[in-house]
Structures are given as C-alpha cells and as structure tokens.
Amino acid sequence: MNTKEYISSGIIESYILGHASPEEAGILECVMKNNAEVKAAFEEAQKTLEHLATLQAVTPPGDLKSKIWNKIQQEQMVEEITPALSADLPEVKDYKENRDQDYSPRKSPWKTYAVAASVLFLVSVAGNVYWMNTQSANQKEIALLSAERQARQQAMQRMNRKLDMFSNPDMQMVMLKGVEKHADAKAMVFWDKKSKEVYLNAEKLPKAPAGMQYQLWAIEEGKPVNAGMYTEDKDSRIALANIPKAQAFAITLEKEGGSKVPTMENMFVMGEI
Known part of the structure; x- marks a missing residue:
C-alpha cells in the first residue's frame, strides 16, 4: 500500500475519532514521524473535524x-x-x-x-442527553464526509489509470457504441498489443440488474469468443481475458456467471477495430 492509498483508507479519521485499534494507532503514529505527507494529511483532517465540531457547538438557553x-x-x-x-x-x-x-x-x-x-x-x-445526540449527529456527518472524500479519491485513481492507458503506446483503444435499442450506451476496450490482455471501461453502461452481469465478447473470424465477465471493481484495472486477435468487441447482458454464447437480443454495445 502506497502513501496515497494509506491516507485514503480512512485510518486517519478513525484515529482522530478514537475508533482505531491500538495496533492501528501505533502504526499511524510511527508513520507520521517518518512521512511528512501522512502527517500533513493528519493535521488537515484534524482541522476539518475541529472546524465541524465548532460549527455544531450548542450554547445553553439564555434564560x-x-x-x-x-x-x-x-x-x-x-x-x-x-x-x-x-x-x-x-x-x-x-x-x-x-x-x-x-x-x-x-x-x-x-x-x-x-x-x-x-x-x-x-x-x-x-x-448531556442533548450533547450526546449532537455528538452522534456530528459523527454521522463526519463519516459521510469521509466516505465522500474516499469516493472522490477512488474516482481520481480510476481517472489516473485511464490516463496511463491513453498515454501507453502499446495500448489499442476500441470505442464500443450503443446498438439501436441502447443508443446512449458506451464502453471502451483497452487491448494491450504486447500482452494481448483486454481491459474494459464500462462506466457508461446502465447498472446491471440483480442476478445479471455484463459479458465482453471478442469477434474472431466472424465468431464470438468469451472475453470475460465485467464487474465494477475490475473497471479499467483488472484484465478480463487474454485475446490474441480480434476484429471487433461487443457486450451483452447475461445471467450472473456468463453464457457460452451471446444473447443477441441483450446486446448493448459493439465496436470494430
């Protein structure tokens, strides 16, 4: 785990709120002594939480x-x-x-x-009861802010991975456009010319219903070849399959776990190389 991943893990916020285990607290204190970036992130989080607590402070009634x-x-x-x-x-x-x-x-x-x-x-x-209720609300708001911050950092990490792929001269990009029934759907295949590994960015596809999953197909010599099952955690990060050669790619919506042959009426996008 690198420094940015450690900062975005939420351990700093847990430490400040007193939720970190003794082992986690000891590790963080040691890291802060030797890593200026982590220490700066800790101080920033501490100021943010103190500011929030000040805003939520309750003054007793004047009478x-x-x-x-x-x-x-x-x-x-x-x-x-x-x-x-x-x-x-x-x-x-x-x-x-x-x-x-x-x-x-x-x-x-x-x-x-x-x-x-x-x-x-x-x-x-x-x-005391009112203060406890206020503290509970503050902790919920802090947890929400922490979750939003982590979501933004994860989105930034995904964007950086895509930029790395765009700038990689060995990476061939294939745009998949929506078919007639799903004209607004889009996806992008990243095909490594050296390793032949295939990555998929499918954020522009509708969320798959429960029990269903998107499946990538490579069209090789006019025949569909299974190119892997898509999940959000794999998006632009984990190779779905190794495809030596292909003339096109397509995505269909299948039952969870995939199908041996594509369900043509459930095709969402397709693109030629």
Whole structure:
C-alpha cells in the first residue's frame, strides 16, 4: 500500500475519532514521524473535524440561569411562610410537649440547597442527553464526509489509470457504441498489443440488474469468443481475458456467471477495430 492509498483508507479519521485499534494507532503514529505527507494529511483532517465540531457547538438557553434562581427563591418563600403560620397557633402547655420541646422539628436551609442541586442535576442530565445526540449527529456527518472524500479519491485513481492507458503506446483503444435499442450506451476496450490482455471501461453502461452481469465478447473470424465477465471493481484495472486477435468487441447482458454464447437480443454495445 502506497502513501496515497494509506491516507485514503480512512485510518486517519478513525484515529482522530478514537475508533482505531491500538495496533492501528501505533502504526499511524510511527508513520507520521517518518512521512511528512501522512502527517500533513493528519493535521488537515484534524482541522476539518475541529472546524465541524465548532460549527455544531450548542450554547445553553439564555434564560436557564434565571429559571434556576427563580425556583430557589420560590422554595425560600415557602420556608418563610410556614413558620409564620405556626406562630399564630395557640400554645399548648402540655407537660410532655414542654418536656420534649427540644425535639420539636426545625427547618433546615439544606432543603433549599437540595432543591437547587436537584434542578441543576436535571438540567445537567438534559444537557448531556442533548450533547450526546449532537455528538452522534456530528459523527454521522463526519463519516459521510469521509466516505465522500474516499469516493472522490477512488474516482481520481480510476481517472489516473485511464490516463496511463491513453498515454501507453502499446495500448489499442476500441470505442464500443450503443446498438439501436441502447443508443446512449458506451464502453471502451483497452487491448494491450504486447500482452494481448483486454481491459474494459464500462462506466457508461446502465447498472446491471440483480442476478445479471455484463459479458465482453471478442469477434474472431466472424465468431464470438468469451472475453470475460465485467464487474465494477475490475473497471479499467483488472484484465478480463487474454485475446490474441480480434476484429471487433461487443457486450451483452447475461445471467450472473456468463453464457457460452451471446444473447443477441441483450446486446448493448459493439465496436470494430
């Protein structure tokens, strides 16, 4: 794996988010010490994630402090009213009550503090739940951005491979145009004159339905020869077959796994050399 592939693997984002395994983290830290490009990519990703976190920061409601203070004052007013009502009651001169007067209940200021602590606790819990939900949304957005970035890098890698093929003097390019039923379909065959290997770029073909697959055919002496089954991961990257000679190429849509002979009514594109 080269440096660009390592950067695009997503390990940097996983490390920053704390999802990387100890082994992955250790490898990345070692690589950053010896590879300036990886270190620069790490710093860029870190700035991006920090910027996103700043944008998503949540400020507590402005009236939260006043609501808590009003709640505490209300509790204090209840404490002040209760002793005043007790003072208006007639005094009972019972011996036992006089004897036990030291044990009469006294109001404690700690109740006020307990109420305030409870309110603050509930606010804290609500804030933590909201923060956790926000963090979850942030992580989803970061994962989406990482996936989009990786998709762009993969598209760039495919483009670079095609450019290499275009600039290769040993590579013969055969344009395949859509037949009457599929006039908008297009494909490109890259045929290496030295190795005789055949590569296919079929991004302009419609996505194959479930259970179906595109099959490439080489026309040799008027007869179709199987030139391999196409999959997206092979596009312009992996040779489908070795074709010593051919006069034309065509693509048909077949059942998954291919066919021994082409289904002519399912032909999409064809091109002569």
